[in-house]
Amino acid sequence: MSTKDLLNQDKMPKHIAIIMDGNGRWAKQQGKLRTFGHASGVTAVKDVTEGAAELGVEVLTLYAFSTENWNRPKFEIDALMSLLVQTISKETETLMKNNIRLATIGDTNSLPSGVKEKLEKAIAKTAGNSRMTLVLALSYSSRWEITKAVREIANEVKEGKIDVDAINENTISSHLTTSEWPDPELMIRTSGETRISNYLLWQLAYAELYFTTKLWPDFRKEDLYEAIYNYQNRERRFGMISEQVK
Numbered sequence: 001m002s003t004k005d006l007l008n009q010d011k012m013p014k015h016i017a018i019i020m021d022g023n024g025r026w027a028k029q030q031g032k033l034r035t036f037g038h039a040s041g042v043t044a045v046k047d048v049t050e051g052a053a054e055l056g057v058e059v060l061t062l063y064a065f066s067t068e069n070w071n072r073p074k075f076e077i078d079a080l081m082s083l084l085v086q087t088i089s090k091e092t093e094t095l096m097k098n099n100i101r102l103a104t105i106g107d108t109n110s111l112p113s114g115v116k117e118k119l120e121k122a123i124a125k126t127a128g129n130s131r132m133t134l135v136l137a138l139s140y141s142s143r144w145e146i147t148k149a150v151r152e153i154a155n156e157v158k159e160g161k162i163d164v165d166a167i168n169e170n171t172i173s174s175h176l177t178t179s180e181w182p183d184p185e186l187m188i189r190t191s192g193e194t195r196i197s198n199y200l201l202w203q204l205a206y207a208e209l210y211f212t213t214k215l216w217p218d219f220r221k222e223d224l225y226e227a228i229y230n231y232q233n234r235e236r237r238f239g240m241i242s243e244q245v246k
C-alpha cells in the first residue's frame with residue numbers, strides 16, 4: 001500500500017515549498033562530481049512535480065538556486081545554468097501536457113541572458129495552464145526579496161500613493177514576489193539539514209516544517225506523500241489553544 005492512500009484530500013496543502021538539498025553529498029557517495037548530483041536531482045524534480053500535480057497541490061515552489069549559490073565555483077554555476085536550460089527545453093512540452101504553469105521568483109535579471117530568455121519563453125508558453133504552478137526560486141533569497149519590497153513601499157510613500165499608517169501585513173505580502181499565491185502550508189528540506197537558509201522567511205510564518213535525511217536525488221513521490229501525511233497529522237493552532245482548533 002502507498003502512503004498516498006492514507007492522505008486526506010480535504011487537508012491537502014495548497015502550496016508546498018521545497019529546499020532541494022544534498023545533490024553534492026549524493027554525488028560524493030557515488031565517487032562522482034557534484035554536477036552529476038545536480039543532473040540526478042532533475043529526476044527527483046520531475047517525479048515530485050508530477051506527484052504534487054496528481055494530488056491537486058496548487059503551487060509547488062522549488063529552491064533551485066539561491067543568491068548565495070553565486071559564490072560556488074564557476075564550473076558548478078555554469079553546470080547548474082546549463083542544466084536549467086536543458087531541462088526547460090526538454091520539459092516544457094511535459095508541462096503543457098500536464099497543464100502546469102511555470103513561474104519564477106528571484107532576481108532573474110542576474111541570470112545569464114540565455115537562461116533568462118529560455119525561462120521567459122517557457123513562462124509565456126505555459127502562462128494559460130491552470131492545474132498547478134511550478135515556481136522555481138532562482139537567484140532567490142528572502143532578504144533580497146524583503147529588501148526589494150521595503151524599497152518599493154518606501155517609494156510609494158514618497159510619491160504619496162500610500163500613507164505610512166496604512167501599511168499593514170497585506171501591504172508587505174503584496175510586494176513580495178509570491179504575492180499571487182497563498183503562503184506555503186508545508187516546507188520540506190532534504191539531506192538532514194534543519195535550516196531555512198534565507199528561503200521564504202515571511203511566507204513560512206505558519207508553515208509546518210518537515211525535514212528528511214533523504215538526499216534530494218533520491219527523493220520521490222512516495223517521500224512527498226510521507227511528508228504530506230506527516231503534515232496532515234499535525235495540529236495547526238495558529239497561536240490558539242488545542243480546544244479552539246478542534
Ligand code: FPP
Nearest residue numbers: 020021022023024025038041042064084087
Ligand atoms: C542543493 O544541493 C541543490 C542545488 C543548489 C541545486 C538544485 C538543482 C537541481 C535539483 C537541478 C536543477 C533544477 C531544476 C529545477 C531543473 P547541494 O549542491 O547544496 O548539495 P550538498 O549540500 O550535498 O553539497
